[in-house]
Amino acid sequence: MRRAIYPGSFDPVTNGHLDIIERGCKLFDEIIIAILLNPEKQPFFTIEERRAMLNEVLKEIDRGSCVLRVDNFKGLLVHYATAQQAHAIVRGIRAISDYEYELQMALMNRRLEPAIETVFMMPAETYSYVSSRLVKEVFQLGGELQGLVPPSVEERMKRKVAG
Ligand code: PNS
Numbered sequence: 758m759r760r761a762i763y764p765g766s767f768d769p770v771t772n773g774h775l776d777i778i779e780r781g782c783k784l785f786d787e788i789i790i791a792i793l794l795n796p797e798k799q800p801f802f803t804i805e806e807r808r809a810m811l812n813e814v815l816k817e818i819d820r821g822s823c824v825l826r827v828d829n830f831k832g833l834l835v836h837y838a839t840a841q842q843a844h845a846i847v848r849g850i851r852a853i854s855d856y857e858y859e860l861q862m863a864l865m866n867r868r869l870e871p872a873i874e875t876v877f878m879m880p881a882e883t884y885s886y887v888s889s890r891l892v893k894e895v896f897q898l899g900g901e902l903q904g905l906v907p908p909s910v911e912e913r914m915k916r917k918v919a920g
Contacts, residue, residue: 763778788826792804
C-alpha cells in the first residue's frame with residue numbers, strides 16, 4: 758500500500774494539478790491532496806471552498822484503483838505526512854524555474870524526515886505554463902480560462918466575484 762501526499766495551496770485547483778494527480782494514480786495506491794492552511798496568505802477561495810472544488814473535480818478524473826482523498830493541514834508538511842503514514846510527497850515541476858525552489862523544499866523535507874521521499878512529476882506540456890497565480894490574474898483581468906481550469910472552477914470564480 759503506497760500512500761502519497763500531494764500538498765499545495767490549490768487556490769484554485771487547475772488542470773495542471775489534475776494532470777499530476779492522474780499521473781500520480783499510476784504510481785500510488787492512495788493520494789491525499791492536502792491543502793495548506795496558511796494564515797500569512799490572503800487566498801481567493803476559503804479552505805472549505807477549495808476542498809469542495811477539489812472533491813467535485815476529482816470525480817471526473819481517471820484514477821484507476823487509486824484512492825483519492827482531500828484534506829487540509831497546517832504546520833510542517835513532513836509532520837503531516839508522517840501522521841498520515843505517507844511514503845512520498847508528490848510535487849509537479851513545470852519548468853527549470855520551479856526546480857530550484859522545489860529542490861530546496863525537497864532537500865529540507867528530507868533533512869527533517871529522511872523516511873519520506875519527494876517525487877517530482879512533469880505535467881503534460883499543455884499545462885507547463887499554468888499556475889493558480891496566473892489563472893487568478895487572467896480571470897481578474899477578464900481573460901478566458903477555458904482549458905486552464907475545469908469549467909466548475911471557472912463557474913465558482915465567477916460566482917465568487919459576483920458576490
Ligand atoms: O502550491 P504551493 O503554494 O506551491 O505549495 C507549497 C507547499 C504547501 C507545498 C509548501 O509551502 C509547504 O509544504 N508548506 C508547509 C510548511 C513546511 O513544511 N515548510 C517547510 C518546507 S521545506
